[in-house]
Amino acid sequence: xxxxxxxxxxxxxxxxxxxxxxxxxxxxxxxxxxxxxxxxxxxxxxxxxxxxxxxxxxxxxxxxxxxxxxxxxxxxxxxxxxxxxxxxxxxxxxxxxxxxxxxxxx
Amino acid sequence: xxxxxxxxxxxxxxxxxxxxxxxxxxxxxxxxxxxxxxxxxxxxxxxxxxxxxxxxxxxxxxxxxxxxxxxxxxxxxxxxxxxxxxxxxxxxxxxxxxxxxxxxxxxxxxxxxxxxxxxxxxxxxxxxxxxxxxxxxxxxxxxxxxxxxxxxxxxxxxxxxxxxxxxxxxxxxxxxxxxxxxxxxxxxxxxxxxxxxxxxxxxxxxxxxxxxxxxxxxxxxxxxxxxxxxxxxxxxxxxxxxxxxxxxxxxxxxxxxxxxxxxxxxxxxxxxxxxxxxxxxxxxxxxxxxxxxxxxxxxxxxxxxxxxxxxxxxxxxxxxxxxxxxxxxxxxxxxxxxxxxxxxxxxxxxxxxxx
Numbered sequence: 001x002x003x004x005x006x007x008x009x010x011x012x013x014x015x016x017x018x019x020x021x022x023x024x025x026x027x028x029x030x031x032x033x034x035x036x037x038x039x040x041x042x043x044x045x046x047x048x049x050x051x052x053x054x055x056x057x058x059x060x061x062x063x064x065x066x067x068x069x070x071x072x073x074x075x076x077x078x079x080x081x082x083x084x085x086x087x088x089x090x091x092x093x094x095x096x097x098x099x100x101x102x103x104x105x106x
Numbered sequence: 107x108x109x110x111x112x113x114x115x116x117x118x119x120x121x122x123x124x125x126x127x128x129x130x131x132x133x134x135x136x137x138x139x140x141x142x143x144x145x146x147x148x149x150x151x152x153x154x155x156x157x158x159x160x161x162x163x164x165x166x167x168x169x170x171x172x173x174x175x176x177x178x179x180x181x182x183x184x185x186x187x188x189x190x191x192x193x194x195x196x197x198x199x200x201x202x203x204x205x206x207x208x209x210x211x212x213x214x215x216x217x218x219x220x221x222x223x224x225x226x227x228x229x230x231x232x233x234x235x236x237x238x239x240x241x242x243x244x245x246x247x248x249x250x251x252x253x254x255x256x257x258x259x260x261x262x263x264x265x266x267x268x269x270x271x272x273x274x275x276x277x278x279x280x281x282x283x284x285x286x287x288x289x290x291x292x293x294x295x296x297x298x299x300x301x302x303x304x305x306x307x308x309x310x311x312x313x314x315x316x317x318x319x320x321x322x323x324x325x326x327x328x329x330x331x332x333x334x335x336x337x338x339x340x341x342x343x344x345x346x347x348x349x350x351x352x353x354x355x356x357x358x359x360x361x362x363x364x365x366x367x368x369x370x371x372x373x374x375x376x377x378x379x380x381x382x383x384x385x386x387x388x389x390x391x392x393x394x395x396x397x398x399x400x401x402x403x404x405x406x407x408x409x410x411x412x413x414x415x416x417x418x419x420x421x422x423x424x425x426x427x428x429x430x431x432x433x434x435x436x437x438x439x440x441x442x443x444x445x446x447x448x449x450x451x452x453x454x455x456x457x458x459x460x461x
Contacts, residue, residue, distance in 0.1 A: 005109070058108065062115045069119030069190065074126065 016050040041106045045099040052095020059088035110307065110412035117190035118411050121420045124183055125407075127154040128427060134455055137434055138444050146438040147172075155179055155431070169439040171230045173432045178234045180421075180428050181207070185238045187417050195302050196414050199312060202292070202299040203421060205263075207233045208241055209288040212255075212264060216281055219250055252284060267291035286345050293320065297349040303414065311406075311415025317351025318402055319422060321378075322395040324353055328361045329370075329388050339363050352377060396426060396452040404454075430455040 067081035129137070133153045140146035151159055158178040188200045211232050218228045225247045235243075242258065249255050253272055259265030271287035300312045324346050331337045331345060339362035346358050352375045353361075364370040367388065371379060381398040385391055403419045430451050437447040448456040 058112075062108075062111050065112075066115040066119035069116040069121075070123045073120055073123035073186075077123070 012054070016054065038106055041102055045102040048095045048098040048102065049092075050095075052098075053092045055095075056089055056092035059091055060085060063088040107412070110305065113192055114412040114414075114416070117187065117192075118416055120190045121187060121417055124186065125420055125423070128424070129153055129155075129431070137431070138447065138451075138456060140438060142441070143438045146435070150435075158182075168230070169435055172435060174230060174233060176428060176431060176435075177207075180424055181234055181236050181238070183424055184421060185236055187421060188238060191414070191417065193304065195299070195304055196308065196417075199296075199299040199303065199414060200417060200421070201238070202296040203316075203418065204238060205292045205295055206289075207235060208239050209264065209292050211235065211239075211243075212241075212246075212288055213281075213285050215246060216252060216255075216284055219252070220281055263291045263295050264288060290345070290347065293347040293349055300349070305413070307410075307412075308414045311413040312418060313351065315403070315406060315415050315419050315422065316349060318399055320347050320350040321353045322392070322399055323347055324350055324358060325361070325374075325395060326392050328358065329391055332362060333388055390449070393450060393452055397454065400426060400452055400454045426452065427455070 063084050067085055071078045071081050133149075136149050137146060137153075140149055150156065155176055158175055159172070184200065184204050188197050188204070191197050191200065214228050214231045218225065241262065241264075245258060246255055249258065252268060252275060256265050256268035256272060259268065267287040267290065268284060271283045274283035275281065296316065300309060300316065303309045303312060327345065327347070328342055331342045332339075337345075339359060342362040343355065343358050346355075357373065357375060360373040361370060364373050367385065371382060371385065374382065378395075378398070382391060382394045385394055400423065403423045406415055406419045433450050434447060437450065
């Protein structure tokens with residue numbers, strides 16, 4: 001278990017970043033005048049979406065399980081618990097907005 | 107931190123939701139100030155404990171039966187908390203704490219066997235353990251000899267403890283050695299469960315809450331064995347529970363040797379002296395120590411949340427609430443006034459009535 005967790009983390013990050021690099025290289029080939037700007041722009045946009053989705057996933061997992069724990073004993077709290085799950089989900093949207101803003105500048 | 111949060115998000119939220127079902131200040135006030143036993147019961151069914159008292163009308167003449175019915179609420183919480191925990195070692199800690207109730211039922215069984223009574227005659231004294239208890243109760247009730255019970259439970263810590271205590275039981279001809287062996291085996295199991303926890307923060311939190319709890323029990327036992335049983339100080343120390351935090355063996359020796367309350371107070375650890383400084387009667391010690399312990403629990407709930415201490419603290423807090431409620435129930439059944447009853451309750455339970 002001790003070895004499994006870091007391995008999961010590393011492989012998770014690897015598979016998140018790998019497509020960014022591949023897509024960024026294709027974009028660089030098309031970019032022409034400012035190849036570096038386009039390359040880093042695409043990498044940043046992908047990172048923003050990838051990392052924020054990962055963060056949102058973790059947050060929803062934690063908040064969601066806590067919400068289920070509370071709702072199982074006090075069903076009247078379901079509405080309030082959903083608000084907090086929504087807040088956690090919002091983290092992914094922030095990343096998406098930042099990525100759109102970056103892509104808009106390219 | 108994130109892994110601890112992942113592991114404890116669900117049980118923590120569940121425990122806090124369960125904790126919100128404690129008696130409110132208003133409940134405690136009305137229960138304490140109830141005119142008589144029947145108005146006490148009439149109010150009790152409107153509290154969260156009303157859920158476990160469905161056929162109250164038939165049983166309201168028997169406080170003993172009601173006590174065990176009320177305990178069903180605690181047993182259900184034990185089952186819920188155990189199920190909510192993900193790790194096997196954390197579950198084992200809760201089950202080790204739960205084993206105290208199994209031990210109580212085993213003691214009832216032994217007493218019934220010793221006095222030649224059947225299960226029906228003592229059923230009102232048994233805790234409703236439910237499915238959480240894995241002991242073969244039907245088989246146990248079928249036997250009529252402690253040695254056979256020890257053999258049946260040989261793979262369980264209770265069986266080992268009984269087996270070791272049976273020679274003493276045979277010599278003394280009384281159940282005391284067997285009962286003490288059962289109690290000691292529970293706390294030995296608890297100590298092992300704490301040291302078996304994986305995370306350091308879990309071990310620290312469990313010790314922080316269970317250490318003082320064991321200290322309180324040890325002090326109460328020293329008083330009980332000294333005053334009521336008249337045992338020698340060596341025997342008293344021999345029967346002390348393992349896993350305390352503040353009380354060392356030398357403290358226990360000195361407490362067992364103390365002749366009166368003032369010298370007993372002087373021999374207590376300094377951090378406890380200020381908590382029990384106002385005690386003037388042996389019977390008040392437990393109430394003062396319980397008040398101090400409930401304050402520790404409240405402080406734990408305000409600290410970092412992601413450790414097993416929260417679950418343990420909740421279960422002990424609930425148990426103490428139940429004990430106070432039962433004390434109140436008995437006081438009302440005997441017609442004691444609120445003023446006299448208050449002295450037997452921890453301040454957190456009785457405080458509101460004085461405001």
